[in-house]
Amino acid sequence: MSVKYLFKERLEALWNFGLKSGSNAGEEGEAAALGQQGERTVQSVIRGALPMLKRAALLSVFVNLVALFPAVFSLQVYDRVIYRGGLNTLVALLIGMAILMAADLILRSFRARVLRVAAVKIDGQIASDLMNKILAIPLRQLEAKSTAAWYALFKDVDTVRVVWSGAVAMTILDLPFAILALGLIATIALPILPVVLAGLACLASLAWYSSGEFRKRRVEEFARARRRDEVLAEVCRGREAIKSLVQDDSAKRAWVSSYNSWVQESFSKNGELEDQRELSTTIMLCVNVAITAVGAFSVINQWMTVGGLIASNMLASKAIGPLAALSGHWRSIAHAREATDRLNDVLAAQEEKQATGLSLPMPSGALRLENVSYQHVGAQKEVVKTVSAQIGPRGLYGLAGDNGAGKSTLLKLLRGLYEPQEGRVLLDEYDLSQFSRVELSKWIGFLPQTSQLFEGTIVDNLRRSNPDASDEQILLASKRSGAHDFIAKMPDGYMTQVGEGGNRLSGGQRRRIAITQAFLSDAPVLLLDEPTNDLDFAAETHLMAVFKSLATVKTIVMVTHSVRLMSICDKIIYLDKASKLHVGATPEMLKLLYGISVPKPVAPVAKPTVAPVTDQSAPGGLSSASAVSDTDTSGKAAQA
Ligand SMILES: Nc1ncnc2c1ncn2[C@@H]1O[C@H](COP(=O)(O)OP(=O)(O)OP(=O)(O)O)[C@@H](O)[C@H]1O
Structure with a gap:
């Protein structure tokens, strides 16, 4: 020196x-x-x-x-x-x-x-x-x-x-x-x-x-x-x-x-x-x-x-x-x-659960609610009160109920975002409360009720929910959600700036990007809060086929008010005003709840635009190239 x-x-x-x-x-x-x-x-x-x-x-x-x-x-x-x-x-x-x-x-x-x-x-x-x-x-x-x-x-x-x-x-x-x-x-x-x-x-x-x-x-x-x-x-x-x-x-x-x-x-x-x-x-x-x-x-x-x-x-x-x-x-x-x-x-405020650090096998996707109660801060009474249910493994579940019944709250409880004040939420044999939010994200994909994007490009926003996602995975998830169609047509494609809160995109475009984010997770459970809100008929039709196909290997629970979407579900879970859960097969539940028979065919599920999804635990999972075909979202199938 x-x-x-x-x-x-x-x-x-x-x-x-x-x-x-x-x-x-x-x-x-x-x-x-x-x-x-x-x-x-x-x-x-x-x-x-x-x-x-x-x-x-x-x-x-x-x-x-x-x-x-x-x-x-x-x-x-x-x-x-x-x-x-x-x-x-x-x-x-x-x-x-x-x-x-x-x-x-x-x-x-x-x-x-x-x-x-x-x-x-x-x-x-x-x-x-x-x-x-x-x-x-x-x-x-x-x-x-x-x-x-x-x-x-x-x-x-x-x-x-x-x-x-x-x-x-x-x-x-x-x-x-x-x-x-x-x-x-x-x-x-x-x-x-x-x-x-x-x-x-x-x-x-x-x-x-x-x-x-x-x-x-x-x-x-x-x-x-x-x-x-x-x-x-x-x-x-x-x-x-x-x-x-x-x-x-x-x-x-x-x-x-x-x-x-x-x-x-x-x-x-x-x-x-x-x-x-x-x-x-x-x-x-x-x-x-x-x-x-x-x-x-x-x-x-x-x-x-x-x-x-x-x-x-x-x-x-x-x-x-x-x-x-x-x-x-x-x-x-x-x-x-x-x-x-x-x-x-x-x-000094209490923090969420820290990561356990355990490397556990991927669960099969069986969700169980055991006498779960939850009350929001400042609320007079529980929004969800001693509810119990068994959901999955695998299958498409529609979560229905009146406005304010507590469906979104229940979905957040299933995701581990809220911890029940009473009872337990289990995924396979595991109580969710023992895991961190990050650990649970590998097992449970989530689509919130409102799509929240952040300043940056489309691809930046997609990577936010899975920073390790490869370009291929992003492309496949986008095709699966139907977002790829509109993104590919934009002059800057995936590098398009979305603006503050995504305000340079339409509501439906924001929704499709949010759905892509949920699809980017390779999780065996997908929780979707009103997934087809803001979507046009063709996009909804496309997604219905995707959900149906994914539900053969994943447990999908979606909150929806759309009878069309409900009609393709295997089961309907109805949350009533007294915070009671009623679970039943779709035809019976639709008749019971709305007095209607399942219109057949409601969606082109007979001829899916999405190829059958293989077991997601196999390497590739969502990223498997065969899982999604370049889907036609024009709605022709639905009209057929
Ligand atoms: N963060 C919160 N703090 C306090 N109360 C809340 C909060 N979120 C929801 N609630 C209350 O909990 C109840 C259930 O809300 P939730 O959003 O779960 O209903 P929902 O069934 O999803 O309704 P919708 O069909 O209208 O979306 C409502 O009465 C609502 O006012």
Whole structure:
């Protein structure tokens, strides 16, 4: 290693004050973002940043010491240079001050840099812990808060970071040095000391008076700002409904009400704060005037020098400045404390089941509900109450029931997304509650009721649900869902950008991509929530054949209100209003429920457009090229 390199390394270490270089700090943040850090609280993250904060405090010692020198300089200039005509002394003092000013600049920029790195560490770790936590919290807990409330937690991270590494931290670091300035005043201008102490007492009372929110542990303005943001988020999400159903007035009313509530509080509180700020400025001015008056009297009586008067005026602002600034920082501190409590609550929240790590054989796909009950957060009663049923292995099951009967909830219980409060859900002999969500995804494919795509290309979205999927698997799943037809016709094909939430695609196109995602799993169980919603007749026809074919090797349970779709099911599971499950063969159930006979043929199941699917446990499974033929979705078969 060359001397030059060593020197450079030492210099970098000195510049970084023993911290890792900027790029390493980034890597640290990245590692944290990937969830490689253990569980934490906000306090433990701050403790982790303490070495940096201590370095900033150490630098503050030097910064504050250097900051006393201009006063000493003035003292020397007035008392020695002017009275004795000591030009040489002036030059020497000027050189000394130039060196000190340069040192001051370097120390300040070091301190700012150390605080910046501390900010990255604090923000990076809390934000990544929060993100990991949000991803690990059970769906039930996630649903208990609004989207905007989860989003606001990241603003809380900003608040904590700013307080610990911004102006508030600097003020707190500067506070103890008021004593140093007072000591110097006592040495060079003792008669001035009582005036400064009186000023300090006034400012301390003001700081105490203005700390109401800090003492109450609540900043009302920010609580109202969060409510305003929640309304705003809802208005933005519902923009299509607002436009098409002309809900402008109600949207505006909701926004105006939340906005007014926030603005009223903000206006009155900020008015109070401004008054306090003005008062502290007036107190400081009064202190200056009093110092000059008392100083002049003392100089006349030769109790102190003119230099002492000038210097003590400068020192007084050093002594009382941080305390004056503190009155303006209380709300930030109070807000940071509230934010810390909120973040700690979330960081301590119970997580989903961790992976067992066991490599178990693929189940056959037999689902069993044993006296399962489930109640949503905030609901009055159970939506599913002591239900039992045996589903599969293999076969196509239609899950029917009135709106709000609990079908989607039941499907999520079967997927292990909700854990029953009573009873068990079993897949073969395994209780689902022992496995992680990721482990279950290998056994159970799922299609949610609403299709949610994310910004990016079609293929990015497909890979989200199975990052290991090969191009062939993606192609086959797309052909199976019927998505390939429209994707292939797009100018950018699978690389087409879908836009925010998939808004550049039609509802039916989004649905087909969501179905492709479900098909990308090689699981023996497929749970589909209203799969053919938004689909045209031909696409539904195509999928009916696919489902029928897949059901020879998989257990498929689909929630549906479509009698056409129900008619191809082997069995219908009906969830009634009293949360009772009725399972029966399709013809009998359709007659019983809707008073209709199965129209024959409803779907072209006699001549499937999908080749029979081989046992999915065999290598290839869904990806088997023979499983799907290039399907005609024109609906000709249905018309036949
Ligand atoms: N996240 C939730 N928090 C609180 N209550 C919920 C939640 N999700 C659903 N519910 C309630 O549970 C009940 C069943 O909802 P679910 O979505 O399971 O019904 P569904 O049978 O699928 O209805 P639909 O046919 O209309 O889709 C409804 O009364 C609903 O209000």
